[in-house]
Amino acid sequence: MTTPHATLHVELGTRRYPILIGHHILSDQLIALLQQSLPHHGRNILVMSNPTVAAHYMEPVLQALQKADKDYRVQHVLIPDGESYKNLATYSDVMDVLVKHRFDRDCVIIALGGGVVGDLAGFVAATWQRGVQCVQIPTTLLAQVDSSVGGKTAVNHPGGKNLIGAFHQPAAVLIDTDVLTTLPQRELGAGIAEVIKYGVMADAAFFQWLQKNIQRLLDKDAEALAYAIHTSCAIKARVVAADETEQGQRALLNLGHTFGHAIEAATQYTSWLHGEAVATGMVMAARLSCLRGFIGTTYRDAIIELIAQAQLPIAPPAAMDIDTWLDLMSRDKKVKDGTMRFILPTGPGAAGIFSNVTQAELTAVITESVTRS
Amino acid sequence: MTTPHATLHVELGTRRYPILIGHHILSDQLIALLQQSLPHHGRNILVMSNPTVAAHYMEPVLQALQKADKDYRVQHVLIPDGESYKNLATYSDVMDVLVKHRFDRDCVIIALGGGVVGDLAGFVAATWQRGVQCVQIPTTLLAQVDSSVGGKTAVNHPGGKNLIGAFHQPAAVLIDTDVLTTLPQRELGAGIAEVIKYGVMADAAFFQWLQKNIQRLLDKDAEALAYAIHTSCAIKARVVAADETEQGQRALLNLGHTFGHAIEAATQYTSWLHGEAVATGMVMAARLSCLRGFIGTTYRDAIIELIAQAQLPIAPPAAMDIDTWLDLMSRDKKVKDGTMRFILPTGPGAAGIFSNVTQAELTAVITESVTRS
Numbered sequence: 001m002t003t004p005h006a007t008l009h010v011e012l013g014t015r016r017y018p019i020l021i022g023h024h025i026l027s028d029q030l031i032a033l034l035q036q037s038l039p040h041h042g043r044n045i046l047v048m049s050n051p052t053v054a055a056h057y058m059e060p061v062l063q064a065l066q067k068a069d070k071d072y073r074v075q076h077v078l079i080p081d082g083e084s085y086k087n088l089a090t091y092s093d094v095m096d097v098l099v100k101h102r103f104d105r106d107c108v109i110i111a112l113g114g115g116v117v118g119d120l121a122g123f124v125a126a127t128w129q130r131g132v133q134c135v136q137i138p139t140t141l142l143a144q145v146d147s148s149v150g151g152k153t154a155v156n157h158p159g160g161k162n163l164i165g166a167f168h169q170p171a172a173v174l175i176d177t178d179v180l181t182t183l184p185q186r187e188l189g190a191g192i193a194e195v196i197k198y199g200v201m202a203d204a205a206f207f208q209w210l211q212k213n214i215q216r217l218l219d220k221d222a223e224a225l226a227y228a229i230h231t232s233c234a235i236k237a238r239v240v241a242a243d244e245t246e247q248g249q250r251a252l253l254n255l256g257h258t259f260g261h262a263i264e265a266a267t268q269y270t271s272w273l274h275g276e277a278v279a280t281g282m283v284m285a286a287r288l289s290c291l292r293g294f295i296g297t298t299y300r301d302a303i304i305e306l307i308a309q310a311q312l313p314i315a316p317p318a319a320m321d322i323d324t325w326l327d328l329m330s331r332d333k334k335v336k337d338g339t340m341r342f343i344l345p346t347g348p349g350a351a352g353i354f355s356n357v358t359q360a361e362l363t364a365v366i367t368e369s370v371t372r373s
Numbered sequence: 374m375t376t377p378h379a380t381l382h383v384e385l386g387t388r389r390y391p392i393l394i395g396h397h398i399l400s401d402q403l404i405a406l407l408q409q410s411l412p413h414h415g416r417n418i419l420v421m422s423n424p425t426v427a428a429h430y431m432e433p434v435l436q437a438l439q440k441a442d443k444d445y446r447v448q449h450v451l452i453p454d455g456e457s458y459k460n461l462a463t464y465s466d467v468m469d470v471l472v473k474h475r476f477d478r479d480c481v482i483i484a485l486g487g488g489v490v491g492d493l494a495g496f497v498a499a500t501w502q503r504g505v506q507c508v509q510i511p512t513t514l515l516a517q518v519d520s521s522v523g524g525k526t527a528v529n530h531p532g533g534k535n536l537i538g539a540f541h542q543p544a545a546v547l548i549d550t551d552v553l554t555t556l557p558q559r560e561l562g563a564g565i566a567e568v569i570k571y572g573v574m575a576d577a578a579f580f581q582w583l584q585k586n587i588q589r590l591l592d593k594d595a596e597a598l599a600y601a602i603h604t605s606c607a608i609k610a611r612v613v614a615a616d617e618t619e620q621g622q623r624a625l626l627n628l629g630h631t632f633g634h635a636i637e638a639a640t641q642y643t644s645w646l647h648g649e650a651v652a653t654g655m656v657m658a659a660r661l662s663c664l665r666g667f668i669g670t671t672y673r674d675a676i677i678e679l680i681a682q683a684q685l686p687i688a689p690p691a692a693m694d695i696d697t698w699l700d701l702m703s704r705d706k707k708v709k710d711g712t713m714r715f716i717l718p719t720g721p722g723a724a725g726i727f728s729n730v731t732q733a734e735l736t737a738v739i740t741e742s743v744t745r746s
Contacts, residue, residue, distance in 0.1 A: 042709065092461050099532030104708050129706050130525065130538045131618070152503065159472030165503045166539055333502050335477050336415065
């Protein structure tokens with residue numbers, strides 16, 4: 001269903017960039033990219049990663065860089081694992097490295113890792129000397145289908161996730177499906193949650209494919225994963241090209257995220273993975289949508305069942321009371337002038353943005369989600 | 374030579390924005406802007422300023438905001454005076470204020486001050502929730518003719534000035550020429566240096582006007598200042614519209630800055646004002662240009678004389694040796710893969726970018742600048 005090497009493009013005019021999906025990307029394709037495709041760049045290259053990913057993949061990447069051009073001056077920094085390190089302090093440390101090694105405007109930042117590394121490296125690239133080139137090499141399924149594509153970069157603030165950041169499109173995204181072989185099963189599941197999101201919000205046929213093939217994804221079937229990644233990235237690339245800075249339809253990609261972010265915040269970003277919180281958030285969005293009559297119980301239950309089959313959580317923490325929910329959801333970046341906005345499925349492969357949700361409706365959905373799940 | 378209220382535009386397609394120049398801008402025009410012209414914005418407004426400027430102008434701005442809409446939720450923060458506070462620590466403090474008061478994506482950041490406040494406020498606006506609207510109200514001549522227009526935002530790093538930043542265009546620039554009445558004479562001079570720069574790099578007729586009217590500017594003649602500001606902003610707006618992110622000709626605006634930044638760095642950004650360093654940098658650029666045969670001695674001396682008449686320094690610190698110069702200039706953001714680039718006048722109202730300057734030429738220019746000036 002997919003060729004070994006497929007290339008999508010995010011169509012942003014002069015800032016158009018490729019998403020390469022395939023095997024052995026880390027070596028061959030990285031070299032080809034640097035030698036041929038990347039807009040003019042200098043010799044200074046910084047590879048950002050974390051200890052877990054670096055143990056597997058730093059060496060091949062450094063070797064590829066050496067092979068591409070022996071004159072490259074390559075530095076690398078490792079960011080400790082975990083969302084709590086995606087902050088201004090770590091950001092400042094990385095800037096110190098760039099200053100120390102006199103990186104100039106023609107340098108390249110390579111993000112080799114999951115969402116934390118990608119978001120942080122992207123924000124570094126966005127703001128070093130007012131913006132330098134960034135190559136994303138995502139090593140988790142979630143980063144491959146979501147965070148590495150589209151130019152959202154950020155660090156967290158103690159007051160909220162991703163509050164500080166910038167839109168800065170990468171120069172290229174290299175997705176090597178081989179790296180998923182070393183991905184822990186729980187992180188794979190978190191990525192599948194975002195894959196399901198694309199089916200719910202934008203592609204009814206893909207949703208049906210997922211209903212039939214969810215076990216193959218959980219079993220890390222290479223062909224199924226490649227197809228799911230390609231389909232997900234194609235949807236994301238289309239949405240980003242149409243609305244780069246989220247003035248409108250790009251917000252649909254946040255299906256499940258208003259509820260999900262509240263769960264993550266309530267549990268201090270420790271016990272729930274982002275994808276797990278989004279999975280439960282999608283269940284709650286489906287329930288809210290059904291409550292409002294946008295979708296019927298059959299489709300609602302199909303969404304919930306697919307998420308459950310993916311072994312993802314479908315019930316939020318029972319300990320969260322309504323005041324906690326309202327407080328945390330009101331901090332969401334989608335809030336406009338104090339009004340919360342929800343992305344709700346409106347039918348197979350379709351979703352909309354709604355800002356007139358009442359507290360009574362939210363209370364009903366939260367209660368239903370805790371007790372019925 | 375100018376109408377009381379003139380409006381220029383920086384033509385950037387959908388991100389086109391106005392530069393309003395005139396009297397009483399702080400009150401009437403700010404209200405009109407917020408009520409009518411600013412793209413949709415919410416109620417949260419942050420005014421950033423410094424103690425010196427705030428003592429004169431914070432109250433009128435806060436009153437104007439109150440008058441514009443009593444439902445605005447206005448916060449203000451004061452940044453201590455001085456370039457040394459334009460850093461990541463101050464930036465982080467301002468982010469804390471935005472988090473604390475739950476500023477959302479529809480908020481507006483107002484920069485009321487000189488270059489330090491404008492650059493920092495601009496970087497906050499560029500990176501708060503991936504970018505919010507910023508209104509620049511520059512209160513120094515230098516900020517009015519240069520830093521408030523064009524979307525360059527930044528903070529300093531101990532290793533270099535403006536190393537961390539982003540391109541983020543303001544939503545509007547309000548230039549109230551009345552505020553210059555309270556500007557110290559030395560700061561006025563620093564602004565005049567950037568005004569002279571526009572004449573040298575882009576407008577021979579304006580250069581001639583400056584030769585005749587430099588004393589009127591030093592005397593704060595309102596009409597002369599308004600004309601100089603309008604002409605300078607018109608040139609800057611045109612250059613920025615043609616090359617927003619400095620891929621090419623925008624670099625010409627850095628005439629005098631490669632030498633100037635080195636002087637600022639060598640003197641720890643304390644004893645020389647930015648404009649003063651740029652003034653001397655332009656003298657050195659003129660000498661280098663003459664040495665290379667791009668311009669003759671008559672025009673070179675005309676540039677030096679105009680700068681001297683503006684009571685600006687024309688000689689760099691004698692204590693800077695060639696190694697210090699080379700070390701500091703090699704850290705400049707215009708460096709490409711280790712090669713320094715110089716903006717040199719190539720004739721009246723014209724300048725070019727040159728990267729093949731030899732160490733021997735630089736040594737000659739530095740020696741000449743110290744001894745002949």
